[in-house]
Amino acid sequence: MPEDVFEQFAGDYDRWFEEYHAEYHTELARIRRFLPCPDSRAVEVGVGSGRFAAPLGIPLGLEPSCALGRMARRRGIEVIRGRAESIPLRDGSCSSVLMVTVICFLDDPVSAFCEIHRILVPGGSFVLGFIEREGEIAQKYLHERGKHRFLSRARFYSSCEVREFLRHTGFRVTEADSRAGFSVIAARKGR
Secondary structure (H helix, E strand, O other): OOHHHHHHOHHHHHHHHHHOHHHHHHHHHHHHHHOOOOOOOEEEEOOOOOOOHHHHOOOEEEEOOHHHHHHHHHOOOEEEEOEOOEOOOOOOOEEEEEEEOOHHHOOOHHHHHHHHHHHEEEEEEEEEEEEEOOOHHHHHHHHOHHHHHHHOOOOOEOHHHHHHHHHHOOEEEEEEEEEOOEEEEEEEEOO
C-alpha cells in the first residue's frame, strides 16, 4: 500500500472532495442506498479523511495513514491505525463494513476480504465502492495530474474479479450498481 503518498499529500487527497463536489456527492448517495443504517458496531476500512464515514454515520474507521486518520478524527470518527489485511478487531464484532476506493491500494484483496469476513457478525453487511479497471473514471484520473500521484500506484479490478474475491471469501452479493466506471457492491457474510 502506498502509505507514504497519503502521508505526504493528505491535504491534496482531501481537497479532491471539495473540488469534485458533485462526483463526491453522487458516490456518497449511491453508497448510502446500499449501506444498512449504521449502528455503534459499523466500521469503514480505509476511512481516509472520513469523507464517507462522517456523513454516513459510521462511528469507527481503520486507517494506516496517520495524516488521514487525524483528518477523520476531526470529523468525529474514532480511528484505529491498521491495515485491511490484518484488522485489529475481534471476530464477529462488527455489524457492517464499508470500504470505498481502497481495494485498488491493497497488497492482497483476498486477505483483506477474509479479515472483513472474520470481523463481521453472521449475516453482516459489506459494502464496497471501487473504481473499475476499464471504466471511464480510471482512464480520466490516471491522466489527471492531481489524482495521478495517488492512482499511479493503484491496481484496478473489474467487477467480475471483485465478485470472485467476495465469493471466494464467503460473501454473497446481494446488490450491485456500476455506472461510469464506479461500482458499488453490497454483500452479506455467509458460511
